[in-house]
Amino acid sequence: MELPILLDQLFPEGHRVAAEDWLVSGEATLGGRPVAVLGTTNHVFIGIRESIALSGKLLDIVERSPGMPIIMLVDNNGQRMALDEELLVLPEYIAHLLRAQQLARNNGHKLIAVVYGNSIAGGFIAFGMLADRIVSVPGAETSVMKLEAIARVTKMPLEKLQDLARQVSVFAPGCENFFRMGGLHEMWADDFSSRLQKVLESDDAQDNRAILGKERGGRNVALAVIEEVRG
């Protein structure tokens, strides 16, 4: 879904959200109250520079707008794959961005990720998967790895994988599969604004994805194992 259309549908009461290159930020009004908006666009790759640009915006929000909900707009083609960025310890930059999200959560900000474009592998981990609640809108694509690549690594024939992908959700790309695994809390088809307000009304920020995965039949054992270990 195109960013301007998404913004208009999420925030019919109005918004001051601007995109500079790949970085989307600003504020919007929802149910008469201000919310912070932070996101990415143009299928950006999340690398070292993107990570600290996003963390800088998050820290500004925490400092200047205490407790304001943060709507994270997700569109990326994954982590940036480059020797010079791994050389500078890319995982440290991503972990820093995750810490900034945790700081926001600790300080009473609700974090709601809206996947509207691509959300792939390390890019989705860096920005989206650690939100309190994660939703998708039409046109969103989530994936960890393409079936062709899985076929190459697992040495399974692609046709067999495609056949399996129709039966189980555990490995194949796509929002439906992610939803069944508990990786998306909700998939929205319409009425984004009222759905977003409803998500924001809930006070529950617990990581409940293993519960959802069990309820939806995508991840049948994770919840039980977590609970057995936790005792």
Added chain:
Amino acid sequence: MKLTPRISFYEASARQRVAGILDAGSFREILPPTEQRISPHLGMFGAPVAFDDGAVVGEGTLGGKEVYIFAQEGKFRGGSLGEVHAAKITGLLRLAAIRKPAAVLGLFDSGGVRLEEANAGEIGSTEIMRAILEAQCAGIPVIGLLGGSCGCFGGSGITSSCCDALVASEEARLSVSGPEVIETVMGVEAFDSRDRALVWRTTGGKNRFLFGKVATLVDDHIPAFRAAAAALIQPSEPLTVESLRAERVRLARRIDDYGSCTDARQVWRKMGLDADRVPDMTAAELTAAKPA
């Protein structure tokens, strides 16, 4: 003179590492292999399963202090994060946030998400990350130990980077995309994964130590890992705007200083080190030579 035989962390199995890191005989495993929590997914790929799904979790003591510990078994499917594997680690970290041991130790050895369970592994890895961040908020430090034969890549690379502190050997490799992945996607000119020296100096423990991501560099010797981990146990620092601003300044400065480098040797020269000597230095020598 009596020589101490080296006990390699790199070569050891996950359980041997756990036994060597903790006080002798103190380990109590949770959901041990006898409980047979196997992957519910690998069977349909005709792939072998392990009774522990490649993750060992439990509790014990280190220098008398109660610690929780998890260890990835690199010898089973590259230490990959599958549904059960990840859930065991998440469960342990959630238990730690409640019971408050002195620390959680994470012995990483993992190529990342298990592709046969890609979605379960990726979601599971972010459940681990959140559980680490939340254990830290409860004051529990999470200390990562890196030096296994599979390195620490993908979801495990990001997970380990969420730790309060890392102990690593030169043999440790830490990054998001593994060299083979970059080569496959971007081409061999972007990263020649068969060039072992290039892989090690780019992602290896020495480079991560010189950038400050690894707190303590050790030689590939389990007792050295044990001593370093014990010395790093202290309550997790609370997250604050100030602490994260300072971290951000440090990371931005790294890009300013080294963002144009395309090889670790350039980085080391800029740091004032003899780049040709770095690969041959012991952990102690490099620690002494590291610029402040």
